[in-house]
Amino acid sequence: MYQIKGKIDSTNAAEFEKELMAAKPSELDASQLEYISSAGLRVLLKLAKAVGNVTVENVRSDVYDIFEVTGFTEILNVKKALREVSVEGCQLIGKGGNGSVYRIDDETIVKVFGEGRTLDYVKKSRDTAQTAFIHDIPCAISFDTVKVGNCYGVVYELLNVRTLGRTIHAEPEKAEYWAEKAARLLKKLHSTEFDEDDFDHQASESVKGWLKTVEDKIPAEDAARIYNAVDRIAVKTNTFVHEDFHSNNIMVQGDELLLIDVDDACIGDPAVDLAGMYTAHEITSSSDEVSLWVLGMTAGESKRYWDRFKEVYFEGMSEKEIGALTFRMKFFGTIKFLYGIHKTDKELSVDKNILTQQIMGGIRQMLDAVGM
Numbered sequence: 001m002y003q004i005k006g007k008i009d010s011t012n013a014a015e016f017e018k019e020l021m022a023a024k025p026s027e028l029d030a031s032q033l034e035y036i037s038s039a040g041l042r043v044l045l046k047l048a049k050a051v052g053n054v055t056v057e058n059v060r061s062d063v064y065d066i067f068e069v070t071g072f073t074e075i076l077n078v079k080k081a082l083r084e085v086s087v088e089g090c091q092l093i094g095k096g097g098n099g100s101v102y103r104i105d106d107e108t109i110v111k112v113f114g115e116g117r118t119l120d121y122v123k124k125s126r127d128t129a130q131t132a133f134i135h136d137i138p139c140a141i142s143f144d145t146v147k148v149g150n151c152y153g154v155v156y157e158l159l160n161v162r163t164l165g166r167t168i169h170a171e172p173e174k175a176e177y178w179a180e181k182a183a184r185l186l187k188k189l190h191s192t193e194f195d196e197d198d199f200d201h202q203a204s205e206s207v208k209g210w211l212k213t214v215e216d217k218i219p220a221e222d223a224a225r226i227y228n229a230v231d232r233i234a235v236k237t238n239t240f241v242h243e244d245f246h247s248n249n250i251m252v253q254g255d256e257l258l259l260i261d262v263d264d265a266c267i268g269d270p271a272v273d274l275a276g277m278y279t280a281h282e283i284t285s286s287s288d289e290v291s292l293w294v295l296g297m298t299a300g301e302s303k304r305y306w307d308r309f310k311e312v313y314f315e316g317m318s319e320k321e322i323g324a325l326t327f328r329m330k331f332f333g334t335i336k337f338l339y340g341i342h343k344t345d346k347e348l349s350v351d352k353n354i355l356t357q358q359i360m361g362g363i364r365q366m367l368d369a370v371g372m
Contacts, residue, residue, distance in 0.1 A: 008040030165296020203268030
């Protein structure tokens with residue numbers, strides 16, 4: 001990438017133009033650019049006319065303001081440099097599959113994504129949250145994308161928040177209260193419709209993605225049978241699915257619940273959200289140690305929360321509707337559990353191959369029971 005640096009103004013614009021037009025780069029690194037005047041901008045305009053699209057990356061904030069106020073952000077692809085943030089010594093608020101959330105100061109938190117997450121993925125997460133917010137889904141809106149060591153993060157302005165799991169653990173007598181609020185929130189999400197092009201996939205595609213990850217761990221005929229079952233039973237709708245709706249991904253601010261983790265949000269079968277909760281509350285949270293790690297609450301608190309959550313969520317449904325939804329929830333949830341045990345780096349008390357065989361036995365029984 002061609003680097004431009006220092007100050008570019010009328011005193012050196014001619015020399016800058018000579019060098020730039022000789023190289024004719026389409027990508028410029030402006031991390032060391034301190035200032036650019038109208039004379040320098042005209043050189044960049046000439047370059048754009050010569051090579052087509054020009055990208056100027058890593059532009060510091062004060063220089064970016066120059067590009068923006070002169071309208072050059074509409075002419076060139078100008079990318080602002082990411083602010084660097086340190087979370088050393090910061091309070092860890094919560095941790096999920098996609099990253100960790102830290103309190104930076106009294107007014108802001110940052111969600112730090114894992115090292116494998118690209119900047120494009122993080123920006124997509126931010127855009128998804130904004131799309132959801134426009135549709136009246138209670139998401140915290142970010143105001144900055146940052147660099148945190150070797151990772152990327154998103155900064156949110158949130159005061160006095162903690163995860164739903166930690167809130168329940170601090171006040172276990174209110175487990176049922178928060179369960180009702182969470183269940184009504186999820187029902188609202190599952191009744192909120194989007195245009196198909198607002199999100200890039202149906203929830204059932206995520207279920208097949210979990211299976212794809214562990215395909216080499218199970219017999220080929222079992223994989224084919226499960227793919228077929230997912231296609232047959234998954235409900236395809238245009239309603240919102242969070243895909244990771246658990247108590248470490250929900251923030252409590254005052255008496256309100258806010259989502260800050262909508263990285264994998266999509267549209268489709270609501271059973272996919274319930275499947276994740278089923279996996280967390282009924283399969284993995286058998287001990288206080290695991291439950292505190294996964295959900296931020298003890299196993300007993302998890303049971304009280306989940307029991308009340310299901311009561312509220314299933315209100316108004318017929319027995320037939322509840323039965324069909326529960327089957328999909330458990331079927332998808334078991335697939336997610338299979339995916340989870342092979343994804344995690346955490347040491348398990350049972351050999352993964354033995355556990356996989358046990359899980360597959362349960363899946364076969366489920367499919368036999370419904371003739372699939």
